[in-house]
Amino acid sequence: MSEGHPNRPIIDVVKRGKRPSEEFDPTKLHHSILATCLSIRTPEGQADDIAKSVTLGVMSWCETRPEITTNDIRHRAAQLLQKLHTDAAFVYQHHKTIM
Numbered sequence: 001m002s003e004g005h006p007n008r009p010i011i012d013v014v015k016r017g018k019r020p021s022e023e024f025d026p027t028k029l030h031h032s033i034l035a036t037c038l039s040i041r042t043p044e045g046q047a048d049d050i051a052k053s054v055t056l057g058v059m060s061w062c063e064t065r066p067e068i069t070t071n072d073i074r075h076r077a078a079q080l081l082q083k084l085h086t087d088a089a090f091v092y093q094h095h096k097t098i099m
Contacts, residue, residue, distance in 0.1 A: 012067045024062060029077060030055040036092045037085060050088065054080045 011024040030051045037047035057080040062068060074092075082089040 011062050011065060013073065014067060014069045016070060021067075024068065024073070026055050026059055029058055029073065033077060033081065033088075033092065036081075036095070037088045040087050040091055042085065042088065050081070050084050053084060 012021045013024050014021045033051040033054045034047050037050055038044065042050070054077050058073060058076050061076050062073075065072075078089050078093045081092055
């Protein structure tokens with residue numbers, strides 16, 4: 001397992017099925033939120049700001065949890081995104097049924 005960010009505890013993400021858990025990677029979440037915002041034509045700067053805000057919010061929420069699931073991350077990110085961009089939140093929550 002990697003050493004993680006020096007100022008952040010290591011948080012394990014439990015994956016679906018029998019896939020092995022992995023360390024929480026805020027960059028993956030940021031890219032996911034950014035891609036969602038851009039997919040609905042949110043201006044790039046605004047999309048990046050939203051992605052940063054959601055990612056920081058999820059990171060803060062994770063700090064007291066040694067282990068989370070991918071569903072936990074998606075649910076919390078969607079809650080935060082809903083406050084910032086309702087259309088993006090809808091797409092983010094329903095990405096599997098839309099695609």
